[in-house]
Amino acid sequence: MQQSLTDLLGVRIPILNAPMTPQAGGALARAVGEAQAFGMLGFDEDEPEDAIAAQVAILTREPRVPFGIGLVAWVLERRPQLLDIAIAARPKFVSISFGDPAPYVGRLHAAGILAGSQVQNRKWAQTAIDAGVDILVAQGTEAGGHTGAVGTLPLLQIVLEMTDKPVIAAGGIATGRGFAAVIAAGAAGAWIGTPFLLAKEARNTQAARDRIAASDETQTIYTRVYDRVQKKAWPHEFGGRALRTPFVERWTDREDALTSDPEAASAFRPEEKIYAGQAVGLMHEVRPAAGIVREIYDAGVERLRAIRL
Numbered sequence: 001m002q003q004s005l006t007d008l009l010g011v012r013i014p015i016l017n018a019p020m021t022p023q024a025g026g027a028l029a030r031a032v033g034e035a036q037a038f039g040m041l042g043f044d045e046d047e048p049e050d051a052i053a054a055q056v057a058i059l060t061r062e063p064r065v066p067f068g069i070g071l072v073a074w075v076l077e078r079r080p081q082l083l084d085i086a087i088a089a090r091p092k093f094v095s096i097s098f099g100d101p102a103p104y105v106g107r108l109h110a111a112g113i114l115a116g117s118q119v120q121n122r123k124w125a126q127t128a129i130d131a132g133v134d135i136l137v138a139q140g141t142e143a144g145g146h147t148g149a150v151g152t153l154p155l156l157q158i159v160l161e162m163t164d165k166p167v168i169a170a171g172g173i174a175t176g177r178g179f180a181a182v183i184a185a186g187a188a189g190a191w192i193g194t195p196f197l198l199a200k201e202a203r204n205t206q207a208a209r210d211r212i213a214a215s216d217e218t219q220t221i222y223t224r225v226y227d228r229v230q231k232k233a234w235p236h237e238f239g240g241r242a243l244r245t246p247f248v249e250r251w252t253d254r255e256d257a258l259t260s261d262p263e264a265a266s267a268f269r270p271e272e273k274i275y276a277g278q279a280v281g282l283m284h285e286v287r288p289a290a291g292i293v294r295e296i297y298d299a300g301v302e303r304l305r306a307i308r309l
Contacts, residue, residue: 005166005188008114008134009092010066013037013297014189015179016168017196017289019070019095020145020275022047026058027201028289033065035290037297038189040068040095043082045075045232052082056089066092068116073099074233087111095137098146098238102131118170118191120148120238125159136163137191140171141222144194144277146238147171149222153185160186174279176299183304192296194277199289208274209286211243217281219244221252228255229268243274 005014017024017032019042029039041059043052059067069086073096076083083104086094090113096104097118108115109132116135117128128136138159140152150158152171159167169182170191179190196202197212221244227234229251234240242248247267251258258264 005135005168008166009038009068011036011038013293014168014183015293015297016040016068016189016191017199018143018145018170018191018193019043019068020193020196020202021045021070023197023202023204024070025201025203026055028196028199028203029067030059030065031199031201031289032196032293033059033067035293037293038066038068038093040070040093041091042070043072043075043086045072045079049081049085052085056085059091060089068093068095068114070095070097071104072097073101073104074235076104078233083107087113093135095135097137097139098235100127100131101133102127105132116168119155119159121150121155122158122162124148125162129163129165133165135166135168135188137168137170138187139191140169141241142172142278143170144197144220144241144280145275146234146240147222148238152182156182156185156187172277172279174277174282174296176296176301176303178279179296179300180303180307183300184307190296194279195283195292195296196289197276198283198286199292200286201289205271207271211274212276212280213284213286215243215276215280217278220276220278220280221248223248223252224255225251225258226273228259229265230270240275241277243276243280245272247272 015037019040021042021044024042032039095116118137119125166188169187
């Protein structure tokens with residue numbers, strides 16, 4: 001019999017916060033863990049090592065709670081020391097996404113750490129399976145931040161047919177109804193990002209919180225503008241879902257023209273870049289992370305119990 005996700009991760013609730021950077025710092029991951037779900041810490045590609053250490057320290061102080069760390073494959077190629085930092089923190093789980101996790105799985109397993117990967121289509125799911133990961137995260141295009149082009153429900157069905165390993169659903173899950181839907185489809189748990197942007201413990205600004213709370217489901221755009229204007233080395237196939245602004249709407253699908261025009265690029269305001277998913281229209285107020293976990297989980301369990309075929 002397959003071991004449940006909660007048993008693998010050592011928690012009671014099969015909800016993980018997405019390792020959003022910089023929002024998913026130590027305080028958010030710890031609050032999610034203390035709510036008996038699974039907290040994930042995100043390492044930003046440009047974050048200094050001493051700043052990362054400070055966030056890790058929040059999670060490793062006593063009493064410890066189970067936690068995980070999210071890493072990006074192409075960033076590890078440039079900063080291999082991030083894997084050393086992650087292993088030294090002794091997390092339960094490390095997810096390596098947006099590239100092949102194979103070069104790193106062996107070291108994680110040797111350290112007694114579960115390995116996983118977010119996958120965005122059949123090709124990346126097979127890559128993760130061949131790499132020997134323990135857990136896959138089927139990340140649909142509804143998700144905020146960097147993602148692929150396939151919807152969560154089609155992708156989840158594809159990945160579930162490919163493996164008997166635990167598959168976590170990600171993208172567009174923000175309420176008990178969404179949680180119940182993916183669990184009923186066969187997901188082992190839910191990987192949730194956008195609702196935690198309004199968690200009290202998230203690392204973001206009040207201005208960002210205000211914009212997120214005021215947005216609806218039509219106000220996101222899938223774009224590569226921010227990566228190009230900030231000279232980020234994200235692979236082209238992974239665009240980012242963000243809140244719309246006049247700047248990003250003007251230059252989406254015109255990135256070459258933008259980057260060749262210094263005057264146009266100078267109009268970019270970094271504080272206006274807010275990655276968020278299509279579920280943004282479902283949240284409107286800042287709350288403690290524990291309340292977000294409990295509301296989604298309790299309502300989801302209630303929906304699952306009410307199912308009548």
